Amino acid sequence: MHVLYSSNNIYAFSCRPEVDESSNRGEGIYMEKAVEVTDLKKVFHTKKKKLFRTIEKKEFKAVDGISFDIYKGEIFGLLGPNGAGKTTTIKMITGLLRPTSGYVRVMGIDVDKKPMEALSKIGTVLAGDRSIYWKLTGRENLEYFAALYGCNKNEAKNRAAKILDRLGLAEKADELVEKYSTGMKQKIALGKALIPYAPVVLLDEPTLGLDPQSALNLREIILDIKNEGRTVLLTTHYMEEADFLCDRIAIVDGGKIIALDTPSNLKKSMDDIKLINIEVDNAPEDMLCKIKGLSSIQKVISRYDEERRDYVLNIHHTDSNELIQKVIDCISESGCRILNINVKEPSLEDVFIHLTGKSLKEKVENNETV
Amino acid sequence: MNLKRNLLAAKAAFKISMKIYFRYPLNFILTFFDPVIWLTPFYFMGKSFSSSGTAAGFRSYTGNSDYIGFLVIGYMVTSYINTAFWSLGFSLKNEMMQGVLESNWSAPVNRINLLISKGLFQFVATTFENIITGVVCYFAFGFTINNNILKFLLYLIPGIIAMMGLGIAISALVLIAKDANSIIDFSSSVVSALSGGFFPIRVLPRAIFFVSMLIPLTYINDSSRAILINQTPVMPLKYQFIIIVASMFVFVIVGSGIFYAIEKKCREMGLLSTH
Amino acid sequence: MAVAKKELAQMTRYPTWIIQFIVWPLIFPLIYILSAVGMAGPQKSGLAAFDSVAGTRNYMGFIVIGTMVWMWVNTVMWNFGTFLRDEQMRGTLESNWLCPIKKVDFLIGGASFSMIVSALLTLVSVIEYRFVYGIHFTGSVLSWILSFSVMIPGVYGLGTMFASLVLWVKETGAAVQLVRGSIMILCGITFPAAIMPGWMQFIAKFMPFTFGISATRTIMINGGSILDALADMLICLGEGFIYMIIGRLCFTAVENKVRNSGSLERF
Secondary structure, eight states: OEEEEETTEEEEEEOOOOOOOSSTTOOTTOOSEEEEEEEEEEEEEEEEEETTEEEEEEEEEEEEEEEEEEETTOEEEEEOOTTSSHHHHHHHHTTSSOOSEEEEEETTEETTTSHHHHHTTEEEEOSSTTSSOTTSBHHHHHHHHHHHTTOOHHHHHHHHHHHHHHTTOGGGTTSBGGGSOHHHHHHHHHHHHHTTOOSEEEEESTTTTOOHHHHHHHHHHHHHHHHTTOEEEEEESOHHHHHHHOSEEEEEETTEEEEEEOHHHHHHTTTTOEEEEEEESOOOHHHHHHHHHSTTEEEEEEEEETTTTEEEEEEEESSOTTHHHHHHHHHHHTTOOEEEEEEEOOOHHHHHHHHHSSOSSSOOBOOOOO | OHHHHHHHHHHHHHHHHHHHHHTSHHHHHHHHHHHHHHHHHHHHHHHHTOBTTBOHHHHHHHSSOOHHHHHHHHHHHHHHHHIIIIIITTHHHHHHHHTOHHHHHTSSSOHHHHHHHHHHHHHHHHHHHHHHHHHHHHHHHOOOOOSOHHHHHHHHHHHHHHHHHHHHHHHHHHHHOTTHHHHHHHHHHHHHHHTTSSSOGGGSOHHHHHHHHHOHHHHHHHHHHHHHHOOOOSSOHHHHHHHHHHHHHHHHHHHHHHHHHHHHHHHHHTOTTOO | OHHHHHHHHHHHTSTTHHIIIIIHHHHHHHHHHHHHHHHHOTTOTTHHHHHHHHSOSOHHHHHHHHHHHHHHHHHHHHHHHHHHHHHHHHTOHHHHHTSSSOHHHHHHHHHHHHHHHHHHHHHHHHHHHHHTSOOOOOSOHHHHHHHHHTTHHHHHHHHHHHHHHHHHHOOHHHHHHHHHHHHHHHTTSSSOGGGSOHHHHHHHTTOHHHHHHHHHHHHHTSOOOHHHHHHHHHHHHHHHHHHHHHHHHHHHHHHHHHHHHTOSSOO
16 A cells, blocks of 8 residues: 655555566566667757857757666656756657657657657657647547547547547537646546556656645556556656656756666665754855765755745765764854754755755755865 | 558547647638738739730730739649648657657657658648638639549648658658758748749749749749639640649658658767757 | 837847838838829820829829828837737737836837837938939928828828737737728828729828828928928828827727636737
8 A cells, every 4th residue: 555645644545466576677567678879978959149150159968878678567767857858858759859868668668760760659648738639629639639649530530529528528529728727727638648548658747836735646547547558657856656657767968867666666775874954044055065074974954045034954874873963063163043953864855965966856955065 | 551550640640630639720821811912912913004904914924814823823833841840840850849759759650650750741731721712712802723623632631642742751850950940941932932922923034933843843833723713724735734743752752851861860960858 | 118128129120121111111112103104095195084083194203192191100000019919929919018107108108119110211212212213302301201290190100000800909000001091091091082983081180190291291292391291281180180199099998808718828
């Protein structure tokens, strides 16, 4: 049994099939590859112009040699901050963007060499609620995209009706999408990905901008997709979503994969690392340096919480909890007040912060030790 | 199987273009007013140069003084040119701005097929609008034609196919052009004008007249007038037919080539989701 | 001011503004000029008929005055309307309207910029017509500026009404066609208004630009003075102010309607 979290509130319990985690890569019951990404690179060239003359040329490596395989029937997550290369990777998998080098195979088909064949194996949801026609109804959108995947009129009608029902949109199916709420638009976009009954489903931030209940519903649907034997590639900002849904996660930063494993293995990698979270009223540089200077400190990450208007210090260390007193002393000597303190088990967010030095959601003052 | 899928997709694309077209009712209603709005100034201009109901000056250029017939036919052919430049030419840019271009292109359908199907609807809509134009102009300006409709269609249909090829090329170029509006506005006006949409090309200085003769659309205008309102053509009709048919092949092949080249470039540069 | 500055920055980032400024003023009237050449005939046999209605044989000058005014009105109106429409399509209209400014002021910011652009466009046009088409304009520069200036209130008023229409119907293209078409027909842009039937001439009298264009032609083509054109200019100015008031009322009404129906962000 697993608890479904959303924004730190417990909403429901749900059953999730247990993943065989005996192997490091979570291969276990998944043997056949649905998606193979091999040494994918994408370099963008930008030019700065002044009065029609090019004065500067820059190269930007959005994806810098990414390789991973997704096995049939698994939910694979791509996690990373903005600009990490997640969406660029997804677009290369769907052929919307040509890689500079490397290749992608979907169900054994090379995406660059046989794009139409590969695309027939993929259903896609792109980020944002503008990937569907606002001047069509929900039903018309789904029937149209069904036709693009080769469904005749009756098939398209039946599939659209089933999916609308499944998504809870049957009543609003004949209203123009421009009148839908954000959650409903996201559902139609997801419906567009489900309508071809493709073996691989790509979801780019599917729950972005949704309220907790809608996000929960969508996550249930994603699990159902997996239970049907389909393969899901998911990008998300929400750590708890990735932790709950994904069989394996690749953490992407700066266009590279910096970690790839099951959620529990990723958390285990932090076994030797202990965490202290301290809320303080101020975080001057000299105080942070003092804390960093203590022995056994691995990382000190400070971020400003706009809601509470205080600073949260994330301290990663390998010492015993006796270190806490030393940290408290450093803070008191700097004249700052401690508002809250807790010692916790590493979560996926902590793994992420430990590996990248950044939080997914907020900008972080990067004060990690080398 | 591929053919079946592409036909289904074509039908679906045609259908949604039609649905979206009718969901902007003001655009449709405008069809009744547009010809009057555009042609009335020319009509009154013609009147101000006429005496006793005859435009003697105009007759010297075209063979008869039916300047309103000249203008209405020019308007109709220009509508097809505008469809090629704007409706078809801008369709991908519009989809990009609406955020649905990537959704369409991530489906396993030939992209030109999708474009042509949506474009085909636009041309069908233009044809329907031209019929309405003819009726409105009959009542507003006394516009009439003879009964050589079949012969006219024989010249028009390859001409429309040529314009679709042109539209495909423009739709691709517009994807990579910034501020495509200005470029298209300018280009479509120049092409419409130089192809004899609004005035007899014989009034042009020699060098520009020569340029007009190089534009295949000139022959669509000229042959239509010769066939429907008995005006004097610039060149025998059989030669004009050959030019129109040849340009049909050229525009379609070149247009498709440009489309595929630019589509590839867009995918390399990641431009599909930007505008 | 901030809005005008933003608009200027955006415009100059697109190199095609050159086409708008330099090429378009030459090309646009050419269609009508060449049509007139066609109507006049190779021996100019139609010119006598034109002279009897228009009071001048200078059909080129006659046409370019009309088209200059039309381009000016059209540019401002287009900018008023598409300014809001573009923001709507981009999804940024609501963001802008959340700022603590009067919505009409937001519109005027965009309009002020387009007024300046249009004035420059007119200046470029006059220079081009003089040196490229060889059209001789009569009167002083001051009198030219005055004859154009009296049309400003009408342009603002019409632009505001047009922006209201766009906010309401959410489609620029059709609305632009209707309004610009009406001006083209009724205000004698490319033909003498006297050739129109009586009922159309009557309707034309309710458009300030009819009088504005007539005044401008008196000064710039027919060698008349400001006094000769004074009556036309005063009527143009008066009607223009009425248009401004109506425009403001329309905009406020539509703004309220749109807020009630929540359709600000929909395109």
